[in-house]
Amino acid sequence: MLILTRKSGESIRIGNNIVISILESSSRYLKIGIDAPKDVAVYRNEIYEKIQAENRAASASTAQVNQLLQGLNKKIKSNLSEKS
């Protein structure tokens, strides 16, 4: 990992068109500004990792989803036959 030391008001350039600026710093947090092209997605990392985990869990539960749907369908068919 590249480690750089920056002060408030200073910035870092990544490639040709991404600039990360240090707007404010305190003992508890850093406020940063990001200038990047529209097609570059910028996320808080912990949220992105949460979405990754959710997508993997959703895909892993597909077989279970299938069973639940089949169960729902049987229940609906059973209710319909009881009514007829």
Next chain:
Amino acid sequence: MTTQTEVSTAATVTSETSFGGIPMMGMQKVAMINGLPGFEDLHNFVLAELEGYAPFCAFQSVEQSSISMLVINARLLSVWTGIDIPPRELAILGLEESQTAEQFVILKIDHGSQEFTANIKAPIVFNPATGVANQVILDNANLSVEHSMKNELT
């Protein structure tokens, strides 16, 4: 324009999936511009209705048949009222207005309650005219990745 060969390829792949026991209808090709978080290498999916299980749909990877998810049109959920997709995210997909975007949320089963939950924090936003889509992470702390579907399905 979609060719016959491309449609046949998608149909062949989906017949081998976890949803294989449930016939699929009305398959639409979806190109994920950034892949899908957790599956960043996968860019090509099909969105298909699950016959007999409307309004549930399958979101199925064309590149890896074992990767599929259950999704539902976000606009069918009462919680979705008032949720807008940011113009910047729409522009990336070549869309100008939120109304022209199709929006789906991914469902999963909660291990504890054995009930469906929906990820309303990160909908899949789809431009139906171009087939291009992106999973948009909404910057709203009130939106949950595990929204209970208990009251949405009644």
